[in-house]
Amino acid sequence: MAQQLIGFIGAGNMANSLAGGMIAKGIRPARIWMSDPSRDRLDEVAQLHRVHVTEDNLEVARRVDVLVLAVKPQVMGDACAVLREVIEERQPLIISIAAGVTVDNLRQWLGEAPIVRCMPNTPALVQAGATGLYAADGVSAAQKDMAGQILGAVGLTFWFEEEKELDAVTAVSGSGPAYFFLLMESLIDAAVSQGLPQATARQLVLQTAWGAAQLAITSEVGPDVLRQRVTSPGGTTAAALGVFEEAGFREQVQAAVAAARERSEELAG
Ligand SMILES: NC(=O)C1=CN([C@@H]2O[C@H](COP(=O)(O)OP(=O)(O)OC[C@H]3O[C@@H](n4cnc5c(N)ncnc54)[C@H](OP(=O)(O)O)[C@@H]3O)[C@@H](O)[C@H]2O)C=CC1
Numbered sequence: 583m584a585q586q587l588i589g590f591i592g593a594g595n596m597a598n599s600l601a602g603g604m605i606a607k608g609i610r611p612a613r614i615w616m617s618d619p620s621r622d623r624l625d626e627v628a629q630l631h632r633v634h635v636t637e638d639n640l641e642v643a644r645r646v647d648v649l650v651l652a653v654k655p656q657v658m659g660d661a662c663a664v665l666r667e668v669i670e671e672r673q674p675l676i677i678s679i680a681a682g683v684t685v686d687n688l689r690q691w692l693g694e695a696p697i698v699r700c701m702p703n704t705p706a707l708v709q710a711g712a713t714g715l716y717a718a719d720g721v722s723a724a725q726k727d728m729a730g731q732i733l734g735a736v737g738l739t740f741w742f743e744e745e746k747e748l749d750a751v752t753a754v755s756g757s758g759p760a761y762f763f764l765l766m767e768s769l770i771d772a773a774v775s776q777g778l779p780q781a782t783a784r785q786l787v788l789q790t791a792w793g794a795a796q797l798a799i800t801s802e803v804g805p806d807v808l809r810q811r812v813t814s815p816g817g818t819t820a821a822a823l824g825v826f827e828e829a830g831f832r833e834q835v836q837a838a839v840a841a842a843r844e845r846s847e848e849l850a851g
Pocket residue numbers: 591592593594595596597617618619620623639652653654655657660661679680681701702703704756757
């Protein structure tokens with residue numbers, strides 16, 4: 583990645599997860615710039631990551647080689663309009679992380695520029711991210727490599743040939759951490775309802791989630807077989823899983839992911 587400067591427009595949750603993960607991986611904070619309208623947020627970020635911060639998006643766009651657009655989809659058009667002139671002139675590599683916002687949307691707002699769209703997730707903060715990437719026409723092999731290295735610094739990367747596939751990636755791994763967090767929250771609540779102390783319940787649940795993920799990642803067999811190995815016939819797990827199946831758990835997951843995908847498609851406008 584040589585010594586390229588990397589800028590973030592928007593210093594919110596995802597920008598911080600990416601920057602934090604990149605720094606932990608060895609990218610010098612001095613190579614990172616972040617802009618955001620909130621001075622308080624920038625002060626926090628500067629304190630936390632020791633990166634350069636500014637309230638001026640244009641200052642970031644004028645300085646960096648790679649510009650990560652990390653604002654909400656709903657404000658992306660306005661944010662891009664301000665940057666258009668500088669981007670057309672300087673042609674930094676644009677990496678958009680916004681859900682739903684398409685290359686066509688971005689071209690309309692930014693003019694011609696090399697654009698990579700990607701869908702990371704917040705575990706990037708601990709270098710355990712999963713990111714789907716799509717390179718638009720006009721992105722050079724070197725730029726693609728650069729985008730892959732930046733996102734690769736914070737976890738696994740997967741390139742897609744079709745831009746539409748990012749809607750499914752968004753619904754699965756972009757939003758996915760929240761699904762697992764919801765299960766963790768629910769299991770902690772259930773543990774407390776069964777009389778366990780809150781702190782112990784939390785530790786038991788998080789260690790179990792971590793252990794299950796580690797086991798699934800390192801195992802040669804799939805999650806279905808691992809699940810069966812926990813489930814003794816007529817035992818406790820079978821009793822619990824029966825409740826999930828009866829309640830339509832799998833159908834609920836299908837419907838939830840479909841709803842997220844649909845929302846991603848809507849955000850393209
Ligand atoms: N959170 C996640 O897990 C993931 C998010 N994404 C995508 O990342 C993007 C950011 O999401 P997230 O980090 O959650 O959102 P946040 O709201 O946490 O971050 C966005 C930041 O951008 C700031 N902002 C608003 N307008 C501008 C502007 N014109 N110029 C510069 N900064 C601005 C916001 O300030 P203020 O709050 O004051 O408006 C906020 O601090 C979204 O497009 C989302 O789709 C992608 C993958 C996962």
